[in-house]
Amino acid sequence: MESAFPLFFKTARHVKTPLLTCLLAFGCHAALTAQQLKAPDSLRPSTAPVLPPAKTQSTEEIDKLAEEAQKALFQSVDKPGGAKTTPDTTDRPQYTPYATSSPMRLPAQRAEDPGLWAKDSVHKLAVMEVAFGGARETVMIELYPNSAPQTVSNFIDHCDSGVYNGLAFHRAIEGFLVQTGDPLTSDESARLKWGTGGEDKTIPSEIKLPLRVGAVAMARRSDKVNPERRSNGSQFFVTLGNYGALEGKYTVFGQVVSGLETIKRISIMPVDANDCPVARIEIKSVKVITQKGPMELPAMSAGEGRRYIKPDAARGMVGRFFHHIW
Numbered sequence: 001m002e003s004a005f006p007l008f009f010k011t012a013r014h015v016k017t018p019l020l021t022c023l024l025a026f027g028c029h030a031a032l033t034a035q036q037l038k039a040p041d042s043l044r045p046s047t048a049p050v051l052p053p054a055k056t057q058s059t060e061e062i063d064k065l066a067e068e069a070q071k072a073l074f075q076s077v078d079k080p081g082g083a084k085t086t087p088d089t090t091d092r093p094q095y096t097p098y099a100t101s102s103p104m105r106l107p108a109q110r111a112e113d114p115g116l117w118a119k120d121s122v123h124k125l126a127v128m129e130v131a132f133g134g135a136r137e138t139v140m141i142e143l144y145p146n147s148a149p150q151t152v153s154n155f156i157d158h159c160d161s162g163v164y165n166g167l168a169f170h171r172a173i174e175g176f177l178v179q180t181g182d183p184l185t186s187d188e189s190a191r192l193k194w195g196t197g198g199e200d201k202t203i204p205s206e207i208k209l210p211l212r213v214g215a216v217a218m219a220r221r222s223d224k225v226n227p228e229r230r231s232n233g234s235q236f237f238v239t240l241g242n243y244g245a246l247e248g249k250y251t252v253f254g255q256v257v258s259g260l261e262t263i264k265r266i267s268i269m270p271v272d273a274n275d276c277p278v279a280r281i282e283i284k285s286v287k288v289i290t291q292k293g294p295m296e297l298p299a300m301s302a303g304e305g306r307r308y309i310k311p312d313a314a315r316g317m318v319g320r321f322f323h324h325i326w
Contacts, residue, residue: 114142114257114295114308123291124152126159126254127310129284130262136284138310139259140295141216143288148206148253151218151231155253158234159286169281170194171237171274174267179219179237180283194276201233209252211243214263216254223249238263258295258308289313 117123124143129136145152158164166186171179184190184197203218205228211217216238218231231251238256239246240263256263269277295308 115297117291117294119293121293124156124288125257125291125311126155126286126288128164128259128286130266131280131282131284132262132266137259137262138307139262140257140308140310141254142257143254144209144252147208148251151203151206151251151253154203154233155236156288159288162285163234164283164286167283168194168277169266169283170276172267172269172271172277173275175240176242176267177237177239178263178266179235181219181232181235183234188280191276195235195274198232198234202230203233203251205229205231206251206253207248211239211247211250211252212255213239213241214256214260215239215243215252216256217246217250217252220250240264240267261307 114123124145126141126143128139128141130139143152143155163183164181167180167182168185169178169180170182170185171177179195182194182197185194198219199221202220205220207229209215216236219235219237220226220229220231223229229249229251236253266277266281269279269281271277289311290313291311295311297308
């Protein structure tokens with residue numbers, strides 16, 4: 001009897017040729033089929049052009065580009081027919097910490113002309129420098145210490161200590177108001193919280209003066225959480241009209257006497273869903289001085305939007321020197 005291995009090889013000789021033929025036919029069919037199948041997209045070579053390595057931009061270059069973009073934004077709004085846009089920020093939480101129900105239109109009241117102040121009169125002035133549209137503009141506010149002594153004292157302390165330097169305007173509503181003074185606005189990364197700061201200190205209400213165009217008043221929380229109507233420790237706003245809903249509810253402590261046109265331009269800047277200007281508008285400095293007698297008008301100035309010359313007391317030594325030369 002033959003062993004199992006010789007029997008196997010003997011049998012294989014008879015079936016070898018048909019078996020190899022079948023294997024060869026199967027292999028050819030598989031190869032042809034593979035050529036017809038498409039490779040997965042993840043395995044295909046990219047057809048996109050190979051780009052050169054991106055040029056690394058310095059911080060200075062990025063800041064310059066951002067500044068140019070902001071300047072273009074300001075200029076586009078200043079042009080006739082410039083539209084006020086509102087970018088879509090529906091995912092942001094809405095912060096409305098201060099009461100501003102629907103405004104009611106009232107006739108505008110005009111402030112006293114600073115050019116007609118009596119020669120022996122004495123006025124407290126806050127001279128505010130604002131970085132706006134790639135330049136600096138001056139806004140001057142007459143303070144009313146007799147009507148709101150605690151509020152004015154607190155405001156002057158903040159000005160003298162530099163609290164307002166570097167803060168942004170965080171609210172702008174055309175024909176209604178602009179608002180600033182929130183310490184949180186010094187930090188761009190805290191933008192979602194802008195308008196909620198300054199509550200670490202509050203001031204007793206001194207609601208005596210009426211609102212009018214250009215009035216400067218302290219912001220505060222609503223009556224629901226602040227029935228005593230205490231003012232925010234640092235935030236203030238300037239009214240531009242339609243302020244019926246605010247009348248008799250906020251402490252007025254000053255009046256814009258020069259640079260109201262700057263405030264109006266701020267109010268028409270593009271804003272987000274929280275009425276916050278998209279491009280940063282910043283207070284560079286605020287200096288409180290004593291003005292004696294009437295304010296001086298430039299030689300070429302007319303109309304309600306005229307600007308008065310900055311008093312010498314608000315200028316530095318170099319500024320005073322050049323002002324008197326020219």
